[in-house]
Amino acid sequence: MFPLRRNRRLRTNEAIRSLVQETIITPNDFLVPLFIVEGKGIKEEIASMPNYFRYSLDLLEGEIKDLWKLGLKSVLLFVKVPDNLKDNKGTEALNPNGLMQRAIKTVKNTCPDMLVMTDVALDPYSAYGHDGIIENGQVLNDETAEVLSEMSLSHAQAGANFVAPSDMMDGRILSIREALEDEGFINTGIMSYSAKYASAFYGPFRDALDSAPVDMVDIPKDKKTYQMDYANRFEAIRETEMDIDEGADIVMVKPGISYLDILRDIKNDVDVPVAIYQVSGEYAMIKAAAEKGWLNHDQVMMETTTAFKRAGADIIASYFAKDVVKLIS
Ligand SMILES: NCC(=O)CCC(=O)O
Numbered sequence: 001m002f003p004l005r006r007n008r009r010l011r012t013n014e015a016i017r018s019l020v021q022e023t024i025i026t027p028n029d030f031l032v033p034l035f036i037v038e039g040k041g042i043k044e045e046i047a048s049m050p051n052y053f054r055y056s057l058d059l060l061e062g063e064i065k066d067l068w069k070l071g072l073k074s075v076l077l078f079v080k081v082p083d084n085l086k087d088n089k090g091t092e093a094l095n096p097n098g099l100m101q102r103a104i105k106t107v108k109n110t111c112p113d114m115l116v117m118t119d120v121a122l123d124p125y126s127a128y129g130h131d132g133i134i135e136n137g138q139v140l141n142d143e144t145a146e147v148l149s150e151m152s153l154s155h156a157q158a159g160a161n162f163v164a165p166s167d168m169m170d171g172r173i174l175s176i177r178e179a180l181e182d183e184g185f186i187n188t189g190i191m192s193y194s195a196k197y198a199s200a201f202y203g204p205f206r207d208a209l210d211s212a213p214v215d216m217v218d219i220p221k222d223k224k225t226y227q228m229d230y231a232n233r234f235e236a237i238r239e240t241e242m243d244i245d246e247g248a249d250i251v252m253v254k255p256g257i258s259y260l261d262i263l264r265d266i267k268n269d270v271d272v273p274v275a276i277y278q279v280s281g282e283y284a285m286i287k288a289a290a291e292k293g294w295l296n297h298d299q300v301m302m303e304t305t306t307a308f309k310r311a312g313a314d315i316i317a318s319y320f321a322k323d324v325v326k327l328i329s
Pocket residue numbers: 119121166201202203204205206278279280281
């Protein structure tokens with residue numbers, strides 16, 4: 001065939017490269033994670049996540065307006081719960097006037113059209129830093145799913161559009177779906193963290209929310225009895241298909257960059273939107289290398305986010321969302 005076919009012809013200059021580009025990133029691709037704290041006038045940088053902040057509710061308003069102006073229309077809320085409100089059962093998670101419930105209302109009052117998704121898991125509320133209730137050294141499944149259903153209902157009542165269970169208990173999507181339906185929240189969606197791996201890339205996030213598992217006897221040291229083994233691939237498909245059968249509207253693969261194969265497998269297998277989460281450790285890694293001058297920040301950021309979309313992501317949850325949108329607009 002050579003020289004009739006020369007692949008380099010389509011790479012000759014910027015114009016032809018952009019004409020044949022297959023994957024294009026837009027603000028519509030992004031879901032923005034936000035960290036919320038109690039207090040007033042607080043915008044504090046997270047030590048292991050440079051240029052990413054925790055906001056108190058009063059300053060959250062400004063941030064929401066900024067995001068909307070940039071064309072970012074969906075947020076995923078996480079709260080940092082004061083230690084004195086943590087227990088084994090996540091009781092505070094059900095408080096109708098809790099930080100999450102107030103955060104949902106703050107976003108909706110500031111910008112009614114902003115899509116609000118909420119994290120549903122016990123870890124920020126757990127005295128032990130686990131996603132479930134603990135008894136005799138075990139994370140209880142069904143009892144935890146019950147609390148997660150009540151928590152989801154509470155978020156829906158406060159105005160959340162989607163709940164996003166990130167805990168990986170078995171059967172929790174079905175119990176959440178039933179709880180929402182029973183109370184008439186037929187349009188509240190569920191974005192399931194369906195293939196969430198037990199990953200060392202979550203480190204900085206646990207700093208952000210002070211939610212790491214505690215080091216105590218009879219408390220599991222890690223989350224490997226509920227989050228997935230990173231050596232496994234078919235298990236991700238099984239988990240995801242089950243969550244869709246149970247009522248998930250959107251499924252997710254987490255973390256991101258080390259799991260592009262899983263993302264593509266799932267995209268090829270399912271007919272619901274697929275999300276990917278570029279997690280805190282991935283963000284921290286790029287920030288740190290860029291700070292040292294070892295990597296070009298913006299180029300690596302664009303390469304990773306484009307890779308998610310190319311690999312099949314319909315939705316990208318990323319701490320880089322604002323930076324990407326500023327760069328491309
Ligand atoms: N449910 C959220 C996490 O487990 C961690 C996210 C991150 O590391 O960015």
